Amino acid sequence: MSVFLHEEDLPDGVLEGTSALAVDTETMGLNTLRDRLCLLQISDGGGDEHLIRFGPGSNYAAPNLRRILGDPNRLKLFHFARFDLAAIEHYLKVTAAPLFCTKIASRLTRTFTDRHGLKELVKELLGTDISKQQQSSDWGGPVLSEAQKDYAASDVRFLHRLHAEFVIRLEREGRSEIAQACFDFLPHRARLDLMGWPEDDIFAHS
Amino acid sequence: MSVFLHEEDLPDGVLEGTSALAVDTETMGLNTLRDRLCLLQISDGGGDEHLIRFGPGSNYAAPNLRRILGDPNRLKLFHFARFDLAAIEHYLKVTAAPLFCTKIASRLTRTFTDRHGLKELVKELLGTDISKQQQSSDWGGPVLSEAQKDYAASDVRFLHRLHAEFVIRLEREGRSEIAQACFDFLPHRARLDLMGWPEDDIFAHS
Numbered sequence: 001m002s003v004f005l006h007e008e009d010l011p012d013g014v015l016e017g018t019s020a021l022a023v024d025t026e027t028m029g030l031n032t033l034r035d036r037l038c039l040l041q042i043s044d045g046g047g048d049e050h051l052i053r054f055g056p057g058s059n060y061a062a063p064n065l066r067r068i069l070g071d072p073n074r075l076k077l078f079h080f081a082r083f084d085l086a087a088i089e090h091y092l093k094v095t096a097a098p099l100f101c102t103k104i105a106s107r108l109t110r111t112f113t114d115r116h117g118l119k120e121l122v123k124e125l126l127g128t129d130i131s132k133q134q135q136s137s138d139w140g141g142p143v144l145s146e147a148q149k150d151y152a153a154s155d156v157r158f159l160h161r162l163h164a165e166f167v168i169r170l171e172r173e174g175r176s177e178i179a180q181a182c183f184d185f186l187p188h189r190a191r192l193d194l195m196g197w198p199e200d201d202i203f204a205h206s
Numbered sequence: 207m208s209v210f211l212h213e214e215d216l217p218d219g220v221l222e223g224t225s226a227l228a229v230d231t232e233t234m235g236l237n238t239l240r241d242r243l244c245l246l247q248i249s250d251g252g253g254d255e256h257l258i259r260f261g262p263g264s265n266y267a268a269p270n271l272r273r274i275l276g277d278p279n280r281l282k283l284f285h286f287a288r289f290d291l292a293a294i295e296h297y298l299k300v301t302a303a304p305l306f307c308t309k310i311a312s313r314l315t316r317t318f319t320d321r322h323g324l325k326e327l328v329k330e331l332l333g334t335d336i337s338k339q340q341q342s343s344d345w346g347g348p349v350l351s352e353a354q355k356d357y358a359a360s361d362v363r364f365l366h367r368l369h370a371e372f373v374i375r376l377e378r379e380g381r382s383e384i385a386q387a388c389f390d391f392l393p394h395r396a397r398l399d400l401m402g403w404p405e406d407d408i409f410a411h412s
């Protein structure tokens with residue numbers, strides 16, 4: 001189990017295969033058009049976590065990473081995919097589909113609570129505590145602290161296990177199909193964010 | 207141009223063909239599981255409007271209507287399709303797709319306003335005034351008043367013309383594809399309403 005830090009792209013030959021990929025991003029903030037993509041975390045669930053750092057002024061060419069993210073045969077696992085999809089679409093020019101989103105899965109199965117944060121899911125479903133302390137830190141600096149690297153890696157560390165658990169729960173509650181429909185719409189929801197409808201519920205009456 | 211009132215189903219041989227169908231519904235209220243479907247209005251844009259009335263205790267068998275609504279080769283035109291789709295799904299047990307929703311088309315093109323009601327669309331795009339006075343009336347009674355029939359019919363009268371105009375505007379603004387993605391998700395959004403997620407934006411962070 002190691003955390004690898006790469007600059008600007010994945011090295012050749014890493015994360016090849018067909019397994020699902022856990023993916024997360026860190027940016028300069030929540031305004032995707034303004035706040036650049038600083039880091040992308042990715043793991044195939046085998047134990048290693050890869051952090052790819054993009055410097056200021058990056059051209060986000062990243063051919064290896066983009067090929068893997070866009071691979072139609074590999075499921076991408078996210079927590080709150082909407083945000084990461086938008087950043088990946090905007091900066092890396094690729095749609096990271098097909099996908100599974102643990103926040104939507106949680107909304108559709110954990111109807112007994114309104115707490116659907118990653119920290120809560122990892123705690124309740126896997127019995128593990130993760131720290132969210134570095135969440136709002138400066139991801140754009142020239143060096144990442146050990147605490148930042150730990151945090152970034154831990155954001156993808158549990159997604160395979162959460163996914164396995166939510167697949168069971170969605171099936172148990174008869175909601176796998178509606179979940180899939182939501183996942184399939186998420187790239188479009190992310191595109192609406194980029195196109196200028198970030199706040200509105202486009203499906204609301206008014 | 208006539209308005210026809212039918213009981214419990216469309217007569218045989220009516221509205222056959224391949225043209226798009228304007229569809230609207232009137233119910234006892236906005237809570238679809240509680241408030242029964244009283245009336246379905248449908249028109250092929252040829253000038254006639256058909257109102258199908260369902261009595262209290264109706265079994266909603268309506269084989270002719272259900273076949274036409276579920277026809278995968280006929281586009282269904284709605285204003286705020288989400289609501290009508292849920293009522294049609296729940297009572298008539300059919301998914302009225304493929305579809306076009308003029309409220310979503312308006313949100314995606316009329317970015318200069320936040321008024322996306324049918325009355326505003328008909329006024330601005332077609333220069334016609336429609337009355338919304340009968341909107342909140344009792345659609346479940348044994349006879350519909352002339353005012354109710356007029357109102358119900360006028361709710362489908364302008365959808366073909368609005369559709370034609372919005373197709374042009376969506377294309378002009380480069381938003382046809384995102385609109386189609388939204389339309390394709392609407393039956394799922396309506397199903398979420400029926401399954402118990404009527405208020406929440408399922409795609410929101412929290």
Ligand SMILES: Nc1ncnc2c1ncn2[C@@H]1O[C@H](COP(=O)(O)O)[C@@H](OP(=O)(O)O)[C@H]1O
Nearest residue numbers: 024025030079080083116117118119135155411
């Ligand atoms: N409007 C918003 N409010 C809070 N967090 C948001 C957000 N939009 C996107 N996010 C991101 O959603 C992710 C998951 O949040 P949560 O765990 O609360 O469900 C967080 O990512 P990171 O954990 O990668 O920083 C956070 O940055």
Ligand SMILES: Nc1ncnc2c1ncn2[C@@H]1O[C@H](COP(=O)(O)O)[C@@H](OP(=O)(O)O)[C@H]1O
Nearest residue numbers: 205230231236285286289322323324325341361
């Ligand atoms: N939450 C809500 N608030 C108001 N109208 C709603 C609604 N949910 C569904 N509707 C329906 O949305 C339709 C279109 O509304 P609007 O013109 O304001 O956009 C109305 O149908 P009817 O016009 O068939 O009665 C209304 O009944």
